[in-house]
Amino acid sequence: MPERFDVIIIGTGAGGGTLAHTLAPSGIRILLLERGNFLPREMANWDPESVFVDGRYISSDTWYDADGTAFQPQVHYFVGGATKLYGAALYRLRPEDFHELPHVDGLSPAWPLSYEDFEPYYTKAEWLYRVHGNHGEDPTEGPWSQQYPWPALSHEPRIQQLFDDLQRGGYHPFRAPCGVMLDESDRARSTCIRFTWCDGYPCLVHAKSDAEVVAVRPILDLPNVTLLVDAQVASLETDSIGGAVTGVVVSRGGNMERYEADLVVVSAGAANSAKLLLESANDRHPNGLANGSDQVGRNYMFHNCKAVVALSRELNETVFQKTLAINDFYLPWNDYPWPAGNIQMVGKSNAAAMKGEEPNLTRFAPHWTLADTAKHAVDFWLTTEDLPLPDNRVTLDGDGNVHLAYTSTNDDEADRLYQELKKLLNHVGLAEHHVLSKNFYMDMNIPIAGCAHQAGTCRFGTDPASSVLDGNCKAHELDNLYVVDTSFFPSIGAVNPALTTIANAIRVGEHLLERMK
Numbered sequence: 001m002p003e004r005f006d007v008i009i010i011g012t013g014a015g016g017g018t019l020a021h022t023l024a025p026s027g028i029r030i031l032l033l034e035r036g037n038f039l040p041r042e043m044a045n046w047d048p049e050s051v052f053v054d055g056r057y058i059s060s061d062t063w064y065d066a067d068g069t070a071f072q073p074q075v076h077y078f079v080g081g082a083t084k085l086y087g088a089a090l091y092r093l094r095p096e097d098f099h100e101l102p103h104v105d106g107l108s109p110a111w112p113l114s115y116e117d118f119e120p121y122y123t124k125a126e127w128l129y130r131v132h133g134n135h136g137e138d139p140t141e142g143p144w145s146q147q148y149p150w151p152a153l154s155h156e157p158r159i160q161q162l163f164d165d166l167q168r169g170g171y172h173p174f175r176a177p178c179g180v181m182l183d184e185s186d187r188a189r190s191t192c193i194r195f196t197w198c199d200g201y202p203c204l205v206h207a208k209s210d211a212e213v214v215a216v217r218p219i220l221d222l223p224n225v226t227l228l229v230d231a232q233v234a235s236l237e238t239d240s241i242g243g244a245v246t247g248v249v250v251s252r253g254g255n256m257e258r259y260e261a262d263l264v265v266v267s268a269g270a271a272n273s274a275k276l277l278l279e280s281a282n283d284r285h286p287n288g289l290a291n292g293s294d295q296v297g298r299n300y301m302f303h304n305c306k307a308v309v310a311l312s313r314e315l316n317e318t319v320f321q322k323t324l325a326i327n328d329f330y331l332p333w334n335d336y337p338w339p340a341g342n343i344q345m346v347g348k349s350n351a352a353a354m355k356g357e358e359p360n361l362t363r364f365a366p367h368w369t370l371a372d373t374a375k376h377a378v379d380f381w382l383t384t385e386d387l388p389l390p391d392n393r394v395t396l397d398g399d400g401n402v403h404l405a406y407t408s409t410n411d412d413e414a415d416r417l418y419q420e421l422k423k424l425l426n427h428v429g430l431a432e433h434h435v436l437s438k439n440f441y442m443d444m445n446i447p448i449a450g451c452a453h454q455a456g457t458c459r460f461g462t463d464p465a466s467s468v469l470d471g472n473c474k475a476h477e478l479d480n481l482y483v484v485d486t487s488f489f490p491s492i493g494a495v496n497p498a499l500t501t502i503a504n505a506i507r508v509g510e511h512l513l514e515r516m517k
């Protein structure tokens with residue numbers, strides 16, 4: 001294997017995997033370095049006990065919070081990165097998310113690019129990740145140049161009932177965009193996939209549009225693409241003036257190896273990319289690579305999220321529940337001057353998931369009661385934007401351990417969104433059919449370990465004093481270093497981040513092809 005390449009990409013998730021897919025057809029020599037291996041295809045992929053209680057696919061890393069308390073972050077080291085476990089809800093940000101947006105706790109900053117700049121790449125991303133949806137249903141969405149490649153997924157009966165009730169109540173539910181390889185005209189196959197594809201689970205039949213399946217596997221036969229798995233990048237070396245990355249040092253099979261390339265792209269996930277840059281400090285970059293602005297690791301965001309389980313007397317036999325969403329509270333509305341966020345449905349609760357996610361609450365509940373509860377559950381996911389605070393940040397201790405300081409923002413907006421959800425559920429009759437003596441909701445704020453939507457640690461911008469990357473996601477301070485994972489987000493909006501990451505990786509990929517011409 002040659003030790004010099006045109007491009008080295010570190011990480012194969014939504015950012016790195018998609019970038020490799022964009023670059024590969026050009027014939028340039030690409031080395032993909034992935035810390036994990038291929039996620040095994042095994043029956044445990046579908047076993048809630050293994051996935052949620054045993055945490056079979058969660059890394060064994062230990063990180064520390066601001067008080068020094070250890071926790072196990074929900075990060076996933078596989079080819080495909082976090083997308084192997086993601087729910088494939090593939091939303092565009094709203095046009096307003098690219099502008100300054102006032103929130104109850106402060107200002108969400110503007111991006112250096114507009115929604116219009118991103119639109120062509122959103123379209124490419126939706127086609128690459130085979131998104132099912134229907135542009136035009138959600139009143140808050142921006143202009144779109146092409147319809148989704150696949151029609152929106154149909155609702156199962158209980159969710160269709162909810163959809164109809166919401167519409168009758170004057171709300172604006174829409175069919176949620178989902179990245180899944182599903183042809184609903186093929187009923188048998190469709191049933192099988194509905195059973196096997198959900199939030200938090202890997203898809204054994206590879207029917208989920210994750211970065212491994214959609215972006216990485218299709219390019220592995222190309223002679224110009226080399227993938228090394230179990231290859232953890234330990235540091236980046238620079239030339240003597242610190243103007244370019246000259247070497248990528250990799251720990252693989254117990255040995256340290258070194259690779260070189262004209263361009264180096266870091267895409268290890270927001271926390272791990274910051275970690276890599278910080279631990280690559282040298283004489284020319286004493287605070288970490290590309291960190292003259294002291295912004296690397298800062299402005300960490302992961303959304304102010306809440307999982308809500310509403311219980312109704314009526315059975316909810318839905319298998320694939322993620323087909324409905326509501327953005328009526330995404331932007332300020334008459335009753336409330338702040339943007340409160342997005343409401344979407346998540347994978348159907350089951351007893352094991354409840355135990356895994358709420359061990360304290362459910363410790364003494366017999367399994368059968370939880371199983372019975374889950375049969376009646378209707379599950380929602382509430383997302384409120386959190387703000388990029390400089391003190392919400394990744395730092396390293398002397399041993400290279402990740403410390404993550406985080407204080408939530410916009411709690412008032414998150415509470416308001418929850419109140420609106422409760423109103424809405426009462427309105428659509430979930431209150432009438434309650435199983436308990438009064439309407440019952442279980443809500444859970446997502447703890448710091450739930451870093452699924454981590455973003456913002458190397459934000460892009462025009463001013464090198466306040467950002468790490470320029471508009472093309474190149475480090476201001478180095479000529480050949482790029483970052484394309486969620487680190488680049490200057491703000492996070494209130495929808496799931498993967499589609500924006502994918503669109504941006506395509507955008508940066510096209511820029512790199514132009515640069516290398």
Ligand SMILES: Cc1cc2nc3c(=O)[nH]c(=O)nc-3n(C[C@H](O)[C@H](O)[C@H](O)COP(=O)(O)OP(=O)(O)OC[C@H]3O[C@@H](n4cnc5c(N)ncnc54)[C@H](O)[C@@H]3O)c2cc1C
Nearest residue numbers: 011013015035077081082087088089233268485486496498
């Ligand atoms: C359970 C779950 C559900 C989610 N659901 C959704 C959803 O429905 N919709 C949505 O939009 N988003 C969702 N997300 C979030 C989404 O998956 C992430 O935003 C997205 O994958 C981030 O892409 P990334 O490229 O930044 O990082 P990742 O996809 O995590 O990729 C980072 C890669 O870098 C590798 N790596 C790390 N360190 C190193 C190193 N030192 N050397 C080499 N390789 C390294 C990792 O192994 C990994 O493969 C979900 C996430 C989770 C965990």
